[in-house]
Amino acid sequence: xxxxxxxxxxxxxxxxxxxxxxxxxxxxxxxxxxxxxxxxxxxxxxxxxxxxxxxxxxxxxxxxxxxxxxxxxxxxxxxxxxxxxxxxxxxxxxxxxxxxxxxxxxxxxxxxxxxxxxxxxxxxxxx
Numbered sequence: 001x002x003x004x005x006x007x008x009x010x011x012x013x014x015x016x017x018x019x020x021x022x023x024x025x026x027x028x029x030x031x032x033x034x035x036x037x038x039x040x041x042x043x044x045x046x047x048x049x050x051x052x053x054x055x056x057x058x059x060x061x062x063x064x065x066x067x068x069x070x071x072x073x074x075x076x077x078x079x080x081x082x083x084x085x086x087x088x089x090x091x092x093x094x095x096x097x098x099x100x101x102x103x104x105x106x107x108x109x110x111x112x113x114x115x116x117x118x119x120x121x122x123x124x125x126x127x
Contacts, residue, residue, distance in 0.1 A: 027071060
């Protein structure tokens with residue numbers, strides 16, 4: 001039997017550079033009205049996502065991608081945003097919250113502690 005090359009390479013040197021330096025996922029999942037967990041879309045995540053995209057462009061934050069995401073499973077805390085590569089989670093309810101996240105986290109590489117979701121912020125029944 002001939003030797004086969006492994007299907008998965010463990011080498012990272014051959015990986016291409018990341019397309020974006022920062023990737024922001026905004027939950028835009030919508031559940032039926034009255035659902036016990038609620039939904040980020042019902043709490044206004046879609047207009048906040050649109051504002052975030054426009055504001056990031058205004059601020060000249062290149063190599064940043066703002067994407068809609070399906071359910072991120074922290075519905076009770078929504079609207080929810082997760083930023084990679086750091087994996088930092090935020091709850092953002094207003095345009096001012098978005099401005100602060102874009103300025104402090106993305107531009108200045110800091111953290112907006114008052115908006116961060118931590119391991120202590122677990123949806124009921126998940127902990």
